[in-house]
Amino acid sequence: MTRLRWPALAGLVLIALGAAPSTHPAAADAPAPGSFATLVDEYYAALFAWDPNQATYAGIHDYDDKLADLSEANYTRRAATLRKQHERLRDLRTGKLTEAEAIDGEALDHAIRAELLEIESVRDWKRNPVIYLGKPAEAIDLLMKRSFAPPADRLKAVIGRLRAAPPVLAAMKANVGAPPKEFADLGVIVAKGSVGFFRTDLPAWAKSAAGKDEKLLAEFTAANAAVIDSFESAVRWLDKDLLPKANGKYAIGAKAFMKKLEAEEMLDIPLDKLLAIGEANLKRDQEAFVATARKIDPKRTPAEVLATLNEDHPKPEDLVGATRGTIERTRKFLIDKKIVTLPSEVRPTIAETPAFMRTGGFASMDTPGAYETKATEAFYYVTPPEKEWEARRKNEHMRQFNRTGMDIITIHEAFPGHYLQFLYAKQYPTKVRKLYFCGTNAEGWAHYAEQMAVEEGYGDGDPKVRLAQLNEALLRDCRYVVGIKLHTEGWTVEQGKRFFVEQGYIEPETAFQEARRGTYNPTYLYYTLGKLQIYKLRGDVQKAKGAAFNLQAFHDQFVRQGALPIKLIRRIMLPGDTGPTL
Structure with missing residues (x-):
């Protein structure tokens, strides 16, 4: 997954990587009125006021005691703000901009159109309770785990966010009508996980943060009690009111699906061609998987070979420790093989995924924002099975963390x-590039890294390592196809699950989680799509440079640009190039 701290919001949080160095710049540094830089500043100031969580992610702490107003009226105001900014951007783009501004302007144009599409057409805020249920715990978790200020100061901000949490849940009850059952089911999981967070995790931290300040702790306790009551009420509402009428459709339809890809990923490939590309890549990876399995054991079927690999996994209680062991191996490989320049000695912290974030993902990375000046903590989350699951389901879940495959996961995440x-x-x-997020870039790079590392010698030619990498590739190939089928061809989650099992050699429990993810993350084809775009870019750069091409130099240049759509990365790395991204 991406630096996607909140898996259920994949595709909805459009910009979440950083922020302006200050929302109140000194007059001497202020850009000229009416300039492109002014619009950029105003765009992000409005974004952070609209969603304070994104400001905190970014390293901007002016909004740390606030939560988003997710009322219908405020969604309407947000759309109006975006339309006004879009008009100003359009006027500026017809004038004289530098090449860097032109690229950033195109990125902002797509960001605005993507968010308007979400608010006005896809409208998940009217059908997905998780958007609301995840916001409070997510916002407070950000304040707890990064030491950008003294603990007592952060606790004061936590209290502000606690007081703002009940209105968020009230907005959910007002806005969400008849959601898809899949969304309501996930809502129950997130709501119950949040109750545990506010009952147990947060009070333990708050007691430590308050120290001897009994008045501050009492203020926290009162605010937190109201939030617990609100979440317990939300759980009852989900069970008794929402689930019985959860008969909505999750499919957004072919038209919205393609508009979403165009706005978010700058993709202009027709749907039939897009599907054909994914199916062809799936076939290639399947053939490579079968051939690799034969090298390991020609007497067994590919599924049987994979099963022997998957059975070698840590116990749930050892998952964090086993993941920690993969960090140094993968890092050393990059240095020894001169794959890419490492800009820091700091390692991520390995931890279990917080309970309120467990909506089907297995691993994720949460890094500090580009403008965070004090807190350097990055969190590599891995998700253990739930304690109440039956033994078979726990075992299926842990097979995803087989010891060979865990290195591939760490290559992706870290x-x-x-x-x-x-x-x-x-x-x-630039500021925009510090702030912009595109799935085909970020997820495409991480997925490209898996295959590239094995091609460059990770595992020293061990076919088991290659099989583990192909297993991950098949998972992403299936996402590509299933996402399209779920949203444009009427597929059910059960059909998606069966496709993952039969075509991708995926464990049934994982297959269900993956297919269900496709209902709320329609365009999760961006993993494979982005990988293919990066390979094409690499090939085109190599062709242009000839004997002067250097893989490390290519990777260094790529990762220094920010998570822009690959179409814009091509303009930067291949000046004057007008070729397709695929």
């Missing part, structure tokens, strides 16, 4: 995937 890419965030050349 070195040289998400963690390394975002270690470069402070070096991104």
Whole structure:
């Protein structure tokens, strides 16, 4: 997953990587009125006021005691603000901009259109309770785990967010009508996980943060009690009111699906061609998987070979420790093989995924924003099975963390995937590039890293390592196809699950989680799509440079640009190029 701290919001949080160095710049540094830089400042100031969580992610702490107003009236105001900013941007783009501003302007144009599409057409805020249920715990978790200010100061901000939490849940009850059952089911999981967070995790931290300040702790306790009551009420509402009428459709339809890809990923490939590309890549990876399995054991079927690999996994209680052991191996490989320059010695902290974030993902990376000046903590989350699950389901879940495959997961999440890419965030050349997020870039890079690392020698040619990498590739290939089928061809979650099992050799429990994810994350094809775009870009750069091409130099240049759509990265790395991204 991406630096996607909140898996259920994949595709909805459009910009979440950083922020302006200050929302109140000194007059001497202020850009000229009416300039492109002014619009950029105003766009992000409005974004952070609209969603304070994004400001905190970014390293901007002016909004740390606030939560988003998710009332219908405020969604309407947000759309109006975006339309006004879009008009101003359109006027500026017809004038004289530098090349860097032109690229940033195109990125902002797509960001605005993507958010308007979400608010006005897809409208998940009217059908997905998780958007509301995840916001409070997510916002407070950000204040707890990063030491950007003294604990008591952060606790005061936590109290502000606690007081703002009940209105968020009230907005959910007012806005969400008849959601898809899949969304309501996830809502129950997130709501119950949040109750545990506010009952147990947060009070323990708050007691430590308050120290001897009994008045501050009492203020926290009163505010937190109201939030617990609100979440317990939300659980009852979900069970008794929402679930019985959860008969909505999750499919957004072919038209919205393609508009979403165009706005978020700058993709202009027709749907039939897009599907054909994904199916062809799935077939290639399946053939490679079968051939690799034969090298390991020609007497067994590919599924049987994979099963022997998957059975070698840590116990749930050892998952964090086993993941920690993968960090140094993958990092050392990058240095020894001169794959990409490492800009920092800091390692991520390995931890279990917080309970309120467990909506189907297995691993994720949460890094500090580009403008965070004090807190350097990055969190590599891994998700253990739930304690109440039956033994069979727990075992199926843990097979995803087989010991060979865990290195591939760490390549994706940490070195040289998400963690390394975002270690470069402070070096991104413009404000927009510090702030912009595109799935085909961030997820495409991390998925590209898996295959590239094995091709460059990770595992020393061990076919088991190659099989583990192909297993991850098949998972992403299936996401590509299933996402399209769920949203444009009427597929059910059960059909999606069966596709993952039969075509991707995926465990049934994982297959269900993956298919269900596709209902709320329609365009999760961006993993494979982005990987293919990066390979094409690499090939085109190599062709242009000839004998002067250097893989490390290519990777260094790529990760220094920010998570822009690959179409814009091509303009930067291949000046004057007008070729397709695929």
